[in-house]
Amino acid sequence: MKDTKTILLGKNLSKEFNGNVVLEDVSIECREGSAIAIVGENGAGKSTLMNLISGGLSPSKGSIEMDGKEIRFKSPVEAGEKGIAFVHQELSLMEEMTVGENIMLGREPKKGPFLDQKKLHRQAEKVLADIGYEIDVNRMVCELSPAQCQITEIAKAWSSHPRIVIFDEPTSRLNKAESRILFDFIRRILEEKVSVIMISHRMDDIYQTCNEVLILKDGRFVFHSPLDQTNEEMLISKMVGRDFKNVYPERRKTKDDKIKISLRNASVGSTVTDVSIDVPEGTVVGIGGLEGQGQRELSRALFGLTPFTAGDYMIDGKKVAIHSPADALKHKIAFVPEDRxxxxxxxxxxxxxxxxxxxxxxxxxxxxxxxxxxxxxxxxxxxxxxxxxxxxxxxxxxxxxxxxxxxxxxxxxxxxPEILYLNEPTRGVDVQSKLEIYSLIRELTKTGVSVVIFTSDMLELIGLSDEIYVMYEGQISGHIAGAEATEEKIMQFSAKSPRSEAERRKEA
Amino acid sequence: MTGSVKKQVKQAVPSMVVLIAMILIASLVSPTFRNAYNIRNIAAQAAVLAVVAVAQCKVLLIGGIDMSVSSIISFGTIMVAMFSQDTAGQVIFSILLAVGAGALTGLVNGIGVVKFGIPAMIITISTQAFLKGICLILMPSGGGSVNTGFSSFMRSRIGVLNVSIILAILIYVIVFAVLHYTRFGRNIYAIGNGEVYAEQSGIKTKKNIVLIYVLSGAIAGIAGVFLSVRISTGNPLVGDSYAMDSVAAAVVGGISMNGGVGSVIGAFFGAFILTLINNIMNNMGISPYYQYIAKGIILVASLMIFQIKRKEMK
Structure with a gap:
């Protein structure tokens, strides 16, 4: 591995803001065909390091060399021109433009003085096909799902034919199948001598794609090694700085009979249909399933952001009408939204x-x-x-x-609050904070708070929930006790609806 | 039409429907309206507003606003009325002064917005006030005269349309092509959708924004020249109503005040709708004061309707 050509070398980089040192003496070497995982807690300096090598910030100390020559990027645009593409965690798409126009923005093909829209969309289609996804390039971005937006963002970065691609939490909006396609793509571009840097809190992302790992803690270098000489436990303990055991707090032993929240045949337009759920007081009820199966809409309706179009919503056995967050507050409901x-x-x-x-x-x-x-x-x-x-x-x-x-x-x-609705509460959150949030949730239930957590993180769903409901196409496709749940069981529910099951039986 | 162009142009459809409905109803109800003289009069009036609306529309598309167009128009009428009396050379000179002053005002607006971070509304109202002062000093009350040759050329007809409306349409064709089919146009929509993201995508947003304000000012200068021909004099206050009217025309035509949504065709229909409302109310003998109220209601209503529609789409 060591004999491949170095594209970019960041030497002894430091960065301080007003005397506050956020990164100290960290070096990084991006070689052709190698993928580095950058791992660390929040505030470890990962983003700062990435911004230094992609032109977003300039280093206080240290130097950056590209192809052996020292270089200073004045802006991300300049770094982009030199072949460094950054897929940010925050999406930066134009909602009122098509997928194709977004992918090719700033690089539109021209015919004389005019844009060649047809060629533009053809080129964009090709970029997406290269990566391995299918999205209609003529669709407007405002109509896309979060996963499709993420994919468009990746395509936008790839369309500039970069030599180094930096991914910041690229799978946070993708489901398993979509992530797998991304991993295949990354492995493919590595063979084409592109260099990849991956920031991720998901171990799966790292072990699927990377071949070396760089761990930062509190702005300092901690550890660097080929990935095949490490394991998950080791990485986690190195970045947390202590042994990583028993991530999830203990489940409740006794079950309260009192039902705090109860939904009966509730619907939200056509995105959520006929959902019935019971949440016992002081428990954590997890709602899982693949992305975009109506979880977001259900969570928003529970908090009064969108109305239920049918069914009953009961708290403490009494029917309630929650039409706004103000109503929700009156009923002692709190809501941690998906997009903080x-x-x-x-x-x-x-x-x-x-x-x-x-x-x-x-x-x-x-x-x-x-x-x-x-x-x-x-x-x-x-x-x-x-x-x-x-x-x-x-x-x-x-x-x-x-x-x-x-x-x-x-x-x-x-x-x-007496009721806490959480939508993807640990998305884009580092390990240490995750643990703290988990134990906080558990502590709250001990004081009688009832929690409903919507999450696409399978381990979190299983580890944290006392009871689990799985959604598929807007319906509840399965209900299991948290202690008995396994990834396999949940995947089974995630991929089929009760309706299609019934229909299949009818057909047979 | 492909991609987002189709969607942007679609925003203009409601205004087109409303305009056609208004023309049909007015023609059925009122013989005065059907009169060829009246129709040409409407076209000539609308031509001025339509040209200002093009200028305004581009600024609205990047999420800005240009209130200085009103004083630029007045200044334009004064330049033509003061300097164009005799020769064709003088006519050209006066037009250059009108357009140049507009462009210069736009430059100040653009730099104010980009370099100093002044809200567009504030900087353009300030330059409007400054330029209004200059207008009042140069020509405290209306006066001067417009070169008769130039004026009769602008009023002459090619087919059924007179030259001023043909020139207005030509401006629309050019701006339409630039907005929807060039990289500069794409940049405008990108900036309107999200300036930071546009910058990240390698678009030189600051340069583009300044250019938009300069163009807006220059086009407003042209509108001033058109107006001077219509009123045959210069006047320091004649442009006043155009700042608000041009915003109204653009909004009625489906251009979002938040930027990034709408097509310049909508502004064309919007300009005609507003002019028609004035014309119909004049024909009915309704006081101009009520016309302000009518315009206000239309502006508020269309802002609300488009806002609701866009929320539903999200």
């Missing part, structure tokens, strides 16, 4: 303001804010959830995913 950046947080406000955003009333008297009470509430919130922040006045947008998610939890816990 657009739905869960005010990114431009401070940690302090976000934590307090739900409880302004509790911390004010006659309309005036009580400063001291607020300070105490913020201090408590930060301590309880172990949020890593030097100053509560810091903007939330400067924090890592894990810390941001903890703030979302903190702000909702302040409302003292």
């Amino acid at each position: 950046k657009s739905e869960g947080l005010c990114l431009d406000l401070s940690v302090r303001e976000n934590i307090l955003s739900m409880v302004l009333k509790d911390n004010s008297k006659a309309g005036f804010v009580e400063k001291k009470k607020e300070e105490k509430a913020v201090e408590e919130g930060i301590r309880e959830l172990n949020i890593k922040v030097s100053n509560p006045k810091m903007k939330v947008s400067n924090l890592s995913g894990g810390n941001q998610q903890k703030i979302v939890f903190s702000k909702w816990i302040k409302t003292k």
